[in-house]
Amino acid sequence: MEQNAKIFVAGHRGMVGSAIVRELNNLGYQNIVTKTSKELDLRNQQAVQEFYAVEKPDYVFVAAAKVGGIMANNTYRAEFLYDNLTIQNNLIHFAHVSGVKKLLFLGSSCIYPKLAPQPLKEDYLLSGLLEPTNEPYAIAKIAGIKMCEAYRDQYGCNFISAMPTNMYGPNDNYHPENSHVLPALIRKFHEAKINKQESVTVWGDGTPLREFLYADDLANALVYLMLNYDEKQFVNVGYGSDITIGDLAKLVSKIVGFEGEIVFDTSKPNGTPRKLMDSSRLFATGWSPKTDLEKGIAMAYQDFVSRYA
DSSP: OOTTOOEEEETTTSHHHHHHHHHHHHTTOOOEEOOOTTTOOTTOHHHHHHHHHHHOOSEEEEOOOOOOOHHHHHHSHHHHHHHHHHHHHHHHHHHHHTTOSEEEEEOOGGGSOTTOOSSBOGGGTTSSOOOGGGHHHHHHHHHHHHHHHHHHHHHOOOEEEEEEOEEESTTOOOOTTTSOHHHHHHHHHHHHHHTTOSEEEEESOSOOEEOEEEHHHHHHHHHHHHHHOOOSSOEEEOOSOOEEHHHHHHHHHHHHTOOSEEEEETTSOOOOSEEOBOOHHHHTTTOOOOOOHHHHHHHHHHHHHHHHO
């Protein structure tokens, strides 16, 4: 990626997109193109076609998607499938039409079968049934990976894909119903501290294991891949180790400064017992994450307080 290259970051206001923009700025890239959804509806085929024809970006990061937690995924099943398929179809196809040099498509760890062995290797894609609650989102993401592969096979496009693990950090979504587990816990413990609650209730028994990667580490990995990786095979991007939800709750409680009790509601579902990515393919190229979980959560909590509290 030449210093003067024109780089389009689709989804620049989300947690990942904003982190990619920060990373590019840190590396001295000046010519970054961003569009809000009001300025450019990525579901509108003609609008996306015209955008590419006018802007002619050299490099594209596809970090735009309709996202949400388990409840949103399960409730808005049609939207999650239609919106995500349409957004990525437009971005990938017209990148080819306009002669983009390289595109990076961002997937999600939910592409893997519900009962795939742990840790999740890239080879496990399409080896079993998906988790039903987020199947529409997963199917859209799988289609995006396959589209990048197909355009590479048929047209020789240098389109690559990366599958991140659970992310957290600045610009996360802290919505009480639509957020993921870590931001949800940050909000819960913060509100409990402010309201002087005696206890905080966490869903499930606390035993499921989850992996978390700080958003700026992910952005660092994505720019690294854009600069150094040209293979058809998509790549997992993870932290390399996981933590139980119980230990995560204790850690968030400590960082936030909540001194009450943590109660586990075992009548609520646990979800998948474990979700850890095998990122050895990426680690073998020389990249590794820099931000440990405690430091990352502390920075995420500062961001939450500055934006919401």
